Amino acid sequence: MYGLIGKLKAVPGQRDALISILLDGVSGMPGCLSYIVAQDPADADAIWITEAWDSRASHEASLSLPSVQAAIAKGRPLIAGFEQRIETSPVGGHGIGTTA
Amino acid sequence: MYGLIGKLKAVPGQRDALISILLDGVSGMPGCLSYIVAQDPADADAIWITEAWDSRASHEASLSLPSVQAAIAKGRPLIAGFEQRIETSPVGGHGIGTTA
Numbered sequence: 001m002y003g004l005i006g007k008l009k010a011v012p013g014q015r016d017a018l019i020s021i022l023l024d025g026v027s028g029m030p031g032c033l034s035y036i037v038a039q040d041p042a043d044a045d046a047i048w049i050t051e052a053w054d055s056r057a058s059h060e061a062s063l064s065l066p067s068v069q070a071a072i073a074k075g076r077p078l079i080a081g082f083e084q085r086i087e088t089s090p091v092g093g094h095g096i097g098t099t100a
Numbered sequence: 101m102y103g104l105i106g107k108l109k110a111v112p113g114q115r116d117a118l119i120s121i122l123l124d125g126v127s128g129m130p131g132c133l134s135y136i137v138a139q140d141p142a143d144a145d146a147i148w149i150t151e152a153w154d155s156r157a158s159h160e161a162s163l164s165l166p167s168v169q170a171a172i173a174k175g176r177p178l179i180a181g182f183e184q185r186i187e188t189s190p191v192g193g194h195g196i197g198t199t200a
Contacts, residue, residue: 023192034195038188050150088138092123095134
């Protein structure tokens with residue numbers, strides 16, 4: 001499996017709008033086992049995204065999906081920056097969904 | 101929802117053993133929506149755990165479960181230290197399982 005843990009900052013005041021776009025864009029991504037979007041309670045503009053995929057290739061392919069391309073285009077103006085991006089190798093657990 | 105992102109370090113050479121203990125201990129935790137254990141590909145001793153719970157209270161209650169107590173007792177000697185602990189407020193996504 002392939003995993004990502006990322007922290008991004010929204011443009012001030014735009015976190016909820018950006019989260020809505022992220023959540024709209026992530027349904028039906030082939031190979032996506034988990035994709036959870038969270039607010040950072042300690043930082044009013046910060047968002048954490050934790051992801052698990054069946055492979056790195058599935059994650060990379062997702063970036064070309066029309067739904068994801070549309071979310072990127074819509075969300076980009078609301079992103080102030082990326083603060084962390086950690087790649088992981090998930091090995092198991094609870095809540096690892098079925099693909100797509 | 102309540103979330104945690106944590107990084108811990110295993111005693112050198114004990115990462116796989118510690119991961120097995122963690123995975124054994126996390127089935128059937130009431131209120132647990134996601135609990136994913138991952139290796140850090142950039143650090144041979146590091147483990148990332150990402151969690152989503154229906155509430156902070158469910159997470160706290162889990163620490164008293166016999167299965168979790170047993171995992172803590174068994175795993176503690178294999179833990180070298182905790183490097184990060186980030187609390188989050190998950191709002192949605194894919195792979196948020198059913199409780200327990």
